[in-house]
Amino acid sequence: MMRRIGSRPQRTIARPISVTGIGFITGAAVHLCFKPAPPHTGRLFHRLDRPHAGYLAACVDRVTGANRRTILGQAPDQVELVEHVLAALSGMRIDNCLIELNAPEPPGLDGSADAFVHALELAGIETQAAECPIFAPDRPIVIADRQATLSIFPSDEAQLKVSYGLDYGHQTALGRQRHTHCITPMDFINGLCDTRTFLLEQEALALRAQGIGSRTDWSDLLIFGPRGPIGNELRYADEPARHKVLDIVGDLALLGCDLAGHVIGYRSGHAMNVMLVRSLLEEMRGCQPLSFRLAA
DSSP states (O other): OEEEEEEEEEEEESSOEEEEEEOTTTOOEEEEEEEEOOTTOOEEEEETTSGGGOEEEOSGGGEEEOSSSOEESOTTSOEEOOHHHHHHHHHTTOOOEEEEESSSSOOOTTSSSHHHHHHHHHHOEEEEEEEEEEEEESSOEEEEETTEEEEEEOOSSSSEEEEEEEEOOSSSSSOEEEEEEEOSHHHHHTTTTTOOOEEEHHHHHHHHHTTTTTTOOGGGSEEEETTEESSOOOSSTTHHHHHHHHHHHHHHGGGOSEEOEEEEEESOOHHHHHHHHHHHHHHHTTOOOOEEEOOO
16 A cells, blocks of 8 residues: 655746757747746646646546657547656646646657756745655555566655666667656656656657658757667667656656656566556556556
């Protein structure tokens, strides 16, 4: 079961601040604005180009897709590829924020959360007179699907640690990587928020053939060919594994509270991240299943 082990003050930003760029999926010119929000608001997306769609809460109950990216809401009012924005907010421990945007996705930028974190730092952070609870499991929760696993284990420390094992085998330049990161605002800023989305060359070509990434230059992302990144250089030797940790942080934000424990992923992705959050939420609501296997 999940148990509450403590709390901290909720936080928001001190003033509105904007980030602009091109959307990876649609190629749209995107203007995104972070705005302060009152206690207990949570993180809300608002499509200004769909004014009648209302607010879309960044919670796991609103997830409608998790293939390569996390999608909230139903078309035509959905917001997709939300994980980097949510990672920035969660990594900075900003609990209440309105995210306005004029497109169905945030700006892609360099494929990391770095520009979002920089903007949030410039906006400033305000402590609020409400508590954000911290929950932790009292026994392991495990999700498994073929050769991939995603688990959370109890920890004696009231903080979150995430480890990831990336295994593309020896047939690609990616190979095998391992990375572990403590998720505090300082540690998130140093060595995690600037890690970028990565793709194999054949994956990038297949997406381009579908019209995805039409306005994205290959130098904007980490595209791996047989000899390594094409037209780009790694920021860290294990940058792909670090980015997987970043994605996990973003998807765990869908829980809506702080989490303590040690999350360990092996070859997992957004779908398993969402399944873990749903399992954690069931535990917090008093449900019993602790370990299950994804449907084939």
